[in-house]
Amino acid sequence: xxxARVEGPRRRGTAWGVLIVLAVILAMAAGFxxxxxxxxxxxxxxPSGTIAVAEVEGxxxxxxxxxxDTFGHLDIFRAESMGFSTQAEAxxxxxxxxxxxxxxxxxxxxxxxxxxxxxxxYVYIGSAEGLLILDAATGEIIAREGEIDGLGxxxxxSIDAYVWDVASGAVVLLDxxxxxxxxxxxxxxxxxxxxxxxxxWVDDLNTESDPGSVFPPDAWEQLDxxxxxxxxxxxxxxxxTGGRGTDVLLEDGTGFAAGWQWGFAVTQTANxxxxxxxxxxxxxxxxxxRLLGTVSGEADASAVTVTDAGHVVxxxxxxxxxxxxxxxxTSGIRSSVIGERAFLGW
Amino acid sequence: xxxxxxxxxxxxxxxxxxxxxxxxxxxxxxxxxVGQGMLFAEIDGRDAVIIAYDDNGYSGIGFFAPxxxxGRITAxxxxxxxxxxxxxxDGEPAFLTRMIAAGEEFAYLETTFGFRVIxxxxxxxxxxxxxxxxxxxxxxxxxxxxxxxxxxxxxxxxEEGVVRKIVLDTLEAVDVDSRxxxxxxxxxxxxxxxxxxxxxxxxxxxxxxxxxxxxxxxVPSGSPxxxxxxxxxxxxxxxxxxxxxxxxxxDPGFVAQSVLVEPIPQACPRARWDDDVFPDGRVIAEPLGxxxxxxxxxxxxxxxxxxxxxxxxxxxxxEVLGSNPAEGGLVDxxxxxxxxxxxxxxxxLPGVLPNWSTTPVTSTLLLISTSGxxxxxxxxxxxxxxxxx
Numbered sequence: 001x002x003x004a005r006v007e008g009p010r011r012r013g014t015a016w017g018v019l020i021v022l023a024v025i026l027a028m029a030a031g032f033x034x035x036x037x038x039x040x041x042x043x044x045x046x047p048s049g050t051i052a053v054a055e056v057e058g059x060x061x062x063x064x065x066x067x068x069d070t071f072g073h074l075d076i077f078r079a080e081s082m083g084f085s086t087q088a089e090a091x092x093x094x095x096x097x098x099x100x101x102x103x104x105x106x107x108x109x110x111x112x113x114x115x116x117x118x119x120x121x122y123v124y125i126g127s128a129e130g131l132l133i134l135d136a137a138t139g140e141i142i143a144r145e146g147e148i149d150g151l152g153x154x155x156x157x158s159i160d161a162y163v164w165d166v167a168s169g170a171v172v173l174l175d176x177x178x179x180x181x182x183x184x185x186x187x188x189x190x191x192x193x194x195x196x197x198x199x200x201w202v203d204d205l206n207t208e209s210d211p212g213s214v215f216p217p218d219a220w221e222q223l224d225x226x227x228x229x230x231x232x233x234x235x236x237x238x239x240x241t242g243g244r245g246t247d248v249l250l251e252d253g254t255g256f257a258a259g260w261q262w263g264f265a266v267t268q269t270a271n272x273x274x275x276x277x278x279x280x281x282x283x284x285x286x287x288x289x290r291l292l293g294t295v296s297g298e299a300d301a302s303a304v305t306v307t308d309a310g311h312v313v314x315x316x317x318x319x320x321x322x323x324x325x326x327x328x329x330t331s332g333i334r335s336s337v338i339g340e341r342a343f344l345g346w
Numbered sequence: 347x348x349x350x351x352x353x354x355x356x357x358x359x360x361x362x363x364x365x366x367x368x369x370x371x372x373x374x375x376x377x378x379x380v381g382q383g384m385l386f387a388e389i390d391g392r393d394a395v396i397i398a399y400d401d402n403g404y405s406g407i408g409f410f411a412p413x414x415x416x417g418r419i420t421a422x423x424x425x426x427x428x429x430x431x432x433x434x435x436d437g438e439p440a441f442l443t444r445m446i447a448a449g450e451e452f453a454y455l456e457t458t459f460g461f462r463v464i465x466x467x468x469x470x471x472x473x474x475x476x477x478x479x480x481x482x483x484x485x486x487x488x489x490x491x492x493x494x495x496x497x498x499x500x501x502x503x504x505e506e507g508v509v510r511k512i513v514l515d516t517l518e519a520v521d522v523d524s525r526x527x528x529x530x531x532x533x534x535x536x537x538x539x540x541x542x543x544x545x546x547x548x549x550x551x552x553x554x555x556x557x558x559x560x561x562x563x564x565v566p567s568g569s570p571x572x573x574x575x576x577x578x579x580x581x582x583x584x585x586x587x588x589x590x591x592x593x594x595x596x597d598p599g600f601v602a603q604s605v606l607v608e609p610i611p612q613a614c615p616r617a618r619w620d621d622d623v624f625p626d627g628r629v630i631a632e633p634l635g636x637x638x639x640x641x642x643x644x645x646x647x648x649x650x651x652x653x654x655x656x657x658x659x660x661x662x663x664x665e666v667l668g669s670n671p672a673e674g675g676l677v678d679x680x681x682x683x684x685x686x687x688x689x690x691x692x693x694x695l696p697g698v699l700p701n702w703s704t705t706p707v708t709s710t711l712l713l714i715s716t717s718g719x720x721x722x723x724x725x726x727x728x729x730x731x732x733x734x735x
Contacts, residue, residue, distance in 0.1 A: 157652065203572075
């Protein structure tokens with residue numbers, strides 16, 4: 001009897017204690033969620049000025065490198081670098097969906113890096129810390145800096161020691177002893193560069209004492225108000241709305257309107273509804289002059305790239321300081337946010 | 347119950363103390379930042395360098411050694427590296443302290459709190475501006491102090507349009523004659539306005555005269571121009587070069603001190619621009635070691651990193667005489683009258699355990715003997731309890 005009288009209040013006291021602890025935990029969790037909700041928003045992202053494109057497992061994929069600054073937002077993945085990181089991100093060009101997003105460097109203020117090129121198996125990224133090779137399908141880092149076969153610890157930590165040789169489709173690099181090496185497309189081992197390739201690059205590799213920043217990209221300079229296409233001196237972009245400074249984006253190398261092979265062209269027009277630098281990117285059918293689609297961006301187009309599968313890909317930014325990957329094709333035009341972060345910086 | 351409480355309290359205290367050992371870097375590393383410039387003097391027959399520095403290092407369990415956390419001034423023996431004396435700067439931040447000049451008895455400094463004269467014998471403060479006739483009640487934030495080696499005097503403008511001088515080892519500022527006024531009145535900036543006072547920090551230069559020859563760096567013969575490793579090279583008059591030694595240096599340059607130039611006599615009345623007073627510039631770069639036949643080279647530790655290294659080589663044979671990491675790079679450099687070189691560098695000294703949150707930068711001194719040997723002096727090192735090492 002005595003024991004029963006004593007244990008009754010104890011049990012009630014224990015139950016209250018548990019309830020109080022639970023209430024405190026719930027309150028802390030609610031506060032945490034509120035904090036995340038209050039700080040969750042668009043993190044800044046800035047791409048470097050190159051885009052690599054390839055067919056990967058049946059999809060047309062583009063890869064860009066960007067630096068992001070999530071400072072001010074709750075970001076547990078970049079706590080050490082105060083929100084800064086340099087990432088590589090792959091997009092499906094037909095759907096605009098993110099295929100993968102890989103953290104390359106988590107250093108305060110970011111690390112200079114740019115995508116050099118890619119094949120169906122590997123992506124090659126040059127950086128101020130050295131070369132990185134990523135799996136094109138998953139974004140997994142296959143080898144980085146001192147781990148490259150045939151190069152090892154003989155690498156140079158300078159972004160201008162690595163280039164993409166378009167003619168041979170290979171990464172070309174200089175090693176610390178002054179030898180020009182190359183990594184053929186979809187290879188993972190550095191070998192002596194063929195003589196003609198080495199001769200093309202030997203005087204340019206690692207010669208900049210201060211290579212400068214690759215972020216943000218330079219505006220695309222190959223554009224004209226009336227662009228040529230094969231068989232015609234000029235096309236008139238009648239589909240472009242607005243009227244303040246409409247330009248057609250030109251293809252690198254040929255100087256023709258980018259997309260002409262597939263019967264479309266892309267224009268960049270200053271938006272007359274906005275007083276600041278605000279652009280409309282529009283796709284028009286070259287035969288009919290019909291407008292196929294419009295997206296907007298805050299920055300001039302840059303890194304205009306044409307794929308073999310019929311896409312014209314380029315970079316811009318939106319009004320929340322995020323990079324945009326803009327993809328135009330015969331089915332219209334679409335933009336995807338580069339470096340969009342989810343809960344807690346994921 | 348009481349015993350349990352004592353045990354828990356003991357465990358808590360032990361955990362608290364253990365934190366200072368387990369939490370890396372900040373608790374146990376050094377973090378010194380040097381002031382502007384350095385002075386050389388002879389103290390008790392020893393060649394000495396005098397510098398000011400802030401001790402910003404974490405003091406471990408701080409209450410053991412709180413007084414060591416401040417601005418300090420110290421005199422170091424250039425031959426042995428020993429500390430001759432080391433004193434607090436009385437609460438004044440050392441990194442803003444400028445070392446102006448030293449005589450045989452006194453050293454003269456400019457601090458954020460004013461003008462200071464210290465005794466070279468022990469570092470004690472002898473006088474501030476209010477103790478010096480000719481400087482009393484001066485607003486030192488508006489004035490400028492400039493040292494003239496040729497006249498062994500410090501020139502100062504205690505008020506607009508006035509120039510006085512303090513001869514080394516004296517404690518008074520006296521009026522100058524009109525000829526001296528016309529030389530210095532436009533050089534001394536009043537209230538932040540006037541000619542640039544120049545930068546006395548170290549620089550890195552690509553060429554170095556030694557004896558009647560010139561040294562530079564060049565990629566090995568036949569190598570691509572971007573080859574990181576470069577060799578010390580003797581430049582011939584026809585522009586060709588001959589390699590000196592076999593060492594290669596990545597991103598190299600010669601460490602040079604910036605020496606302030608004295609103004610053209612009596613140029614002020616007709617001067618409109620800096621060039622009228624300093625036709626060849628306010629400072630000239632003098633590579634360290636030229637007098638003793640050494641090249642003091644600032645270079646990257648390898649092609650894989652931008653962390654730096656200071657290496658001393660014989661300028662004629664290329665033999666490496668001494669080398670020291672300088673991860674954070676060059677801060678200051680000067681040559682003592684006795685021929686030794688002093689190079690101040692930034693090091694990363696993370697303490698016993700690595701530090702994931704910050705780069706533990708601290709300034710250290712490299713004393714370069716006349717034979718080229720390099721000795722590193724760590725400023726303000728602290729042990730785990732915060733006490734100086």
